[in-house]
Structure formats: C-alpha cells, structure tokens
Amino acid sequence: MAVERVHRGFGRNYSGFIKIFSRLSYLLFSAGADFSRLLLDGLRIGPSSRVLDVGCGVGNLIADIQKKADSANPGAALFAVDRSWEMIKIARSRLSAGPRRVYFVACDALNLPFKPESFDISFTVLFLHHLMPEPKIRVLSECRSALKNNGTIVLMDMDKPDSIIGMVLAFSRRHIPMISSNCELGLEHFFKAAGLRAKWHMKKLGIFSYYRLEKL
Template structure:
C-alpha cells in the first residue's frame, strides 16, 4: 500500500530525519578511507550523501527500485564519486566481491525476501568487508509514526494490520542478528541509534502525512475527508505540544553489522 513516487514528499515526511540517523549510523561504522561502498535501497540519497561527506570513499554506488527516488538522489549527491542505478536489492547488477562495504538504510523491511537480499549483499562485498543496515524501530522507538498509528487504530481498529510495528517483525534486535548470522556473517553486533525529531508546529508534523509516501501517509490520503479530519483532530489533542506550539519527539533505529568471512 506504499507509494514511492515522489522523493520530495518523502523528504518532508521522513527523509529529513533519515539524514540524522544516517550520520549517527556512520559514526559507529568503521570502514577505512578509500573504500568502495554499495548503498542498497538508497532512496533519496541520505546515506550516500553521509558517506560522501564523512567517510572519504573512493566511490559509492546507490541502488534502489524506485526511479523517482534515484533521480532525487542523483540531484542531491552530485559528486563524481557517486553513481546510481535502478535495480532490485535481491538481484544486484554488480560483480562478486566488488565492494569493501555494503550498507542499507531504512529499506530492508520493505524487501520481499530479506534473506535473499542479504545473501546478495554478502556476495557483493570482499572477504573481511562490512555488511551493515539499519531499520526504524517501528513498534516502539519511531515516535512520529507510533503516535499516528495509535490514533488511527483508535478510530478504526481494522487499521492495526497496516501498522508498521506489526507488519515488520524483522525490525527488532534478535531477528536482525539472526538474519545476519544466517547469512554467514561474523562478529555480528546490533545497536540502537536515536535522534531527536523536532517539529515547528502541528502542521509541520501533520502535513507530511498527506504526501502519500510510505504506509502511514498512503493510509491517510486514502481516507474520506471526514475520517481524515477526525484523525488530525485526535492527533492534535494527543501529541505533546509545548506552550510555544513546538513538538519534540524521538526516533530510534536498530543497526546491525557483520563481516564477510575469509573464504
């Protein structure tokens, strides 16, 4: 039920917070300068841009199935070291052992077969290289979505089945660790990444849900107008809005890392 047709709308919804998480993720990802990086599910280019800005790579290849997002990433990461291709995370158009590191930001839970995808990422990375990813903690730690789905479920109990916290059981430490271990990766570690998400006012929180990009916005834009107003009003009443109108929430992601064994 997700629509991935507008990089700009995605940026307003969650891309702006994705950039903060990408920077925090790289703080704990040890890859030497001059490495070749593969960014799988690159989306609008948040992680690719962070790698270019902070990791001194020889090159970064961004891969995503959504052509509009790839176009946005190309504009954002206008750097000769960066290249992008529209392709499937489960069937990468790259040679074996062509990269020093594979990374994936906020995309793995949307892949139909995560085991197949991670096997592809392992194939693309040299022995000793890093395979890393991070996903939102939809069930508890991604507050801007948690407030939305809890309010939506109160108005319409059927919507519980659309809630990412229920739809994506992979987005927890134990399943992520098992997925990496099952792929044959060694030294597997899972860690939490948290960032602050501050909104200038209620509209800054609410209007991005009307852009249709992602499960929650896709649900919101398909609602009848009367139901959408009820959801908006319930959120306005529930959210922790400060006296000056601002809203401060937090966003947590789970990051997993492992090394490709020497064969």
C-alpha cells in the same frame, strides 16, 4: 509501484515533501541523534574503497557518504541501488557537484548485478522492512556475496522491541507483515540465515537497531 503512485499523487511537490519527511523520520529513528553519524562514524573509506548503498531511496545517506568520502578520499567509488527510477532521480539531485561520481543502478536488490567480493562496505538502511521474510534473507545474502571477505555490512532497521516505546511502535505496525516480521523474529534471525554475524550493535528507543556485520 506504490512509490510511483504516491509520486503522481503529490505531483511536483513530492520531491520536496519526501526529502523533508525522510530527514524528520531520521530524528525519530536515531532518537534525536545525527542519523548519518551513527551509521558512518568510525568507518574507513580509503582511496580505493568501493561502497554500496542498497535501497538508497531519496539518497539522504549516499549524499552523506559522498561528503565523507570526498573529504577523506576522492578516489573511492560509490554505488547506489534502488528499483525505483523516481527515487534514483531524486537521489541524484541531492548530490553535491564534487569530484566524486556516484553510480546509480536501478535494479531489484534480490539480484544485485555485481561480481562477488566487489565492495568494502555495503549499507542496508531502512530497507529490510519493505520485504517479506525470505526476500530479506535473499537481499542480505546478495550483499554478503558482493562483499569482500574483510568487508562490513551496515544494517539499520526496526528490530525486536525491548522497551515500552519499542513495544508500542511494534504494536502499531503489527498489521504490516514486512515490518512485523522484523519485530517478531528480530534482525539477527535474518542476518544469521544469510551467513553474517554482528561485530557491533547499538539500539535506539529499544527498537531501531544499528548493526555492523561481517561474514561468518
């Protein structure tokens, strides 16, 4: 897998590099705002909430979710999924030694190993642009099925551009089908096909979309 090849290439410095790189990229994706705040503000994590982060990568977001949940409700259960053990190892090392345990699952997000209607909130952040069009819909359908009926999916990724900066960024990535499909078809195309609709939407730099979705 590409991630593991890069990891071997960088050797021991990889973990430090990727942590810094991912935080710096968050500054771009949020146009200088606090990325995790854009994703988490206003979301209620209650005492019995169950929260899922799909494609958790190096765990920036799940670490911030842990902080939010710990200060609000130490009873909530947090789950993070990635198909790469390397990513999960790094993500695990980010977590604070608090009361909360985060349950990591190494699996393919195209087949999530959770019962239907298990989660109150599910995050799919900077993940869909790693997939071809059909798998994007499949992952969103899996998230939908694992979501409680009144639950929320937080989706953040590159979208159809509607600004000059957005168009330049999309043009620069046009040779990568996993990304160009986001920019040409738009995220709405994928989440509608998965039986979801937007209840809130915001865009940064005319290309990075932040959605809160619910079941249709």
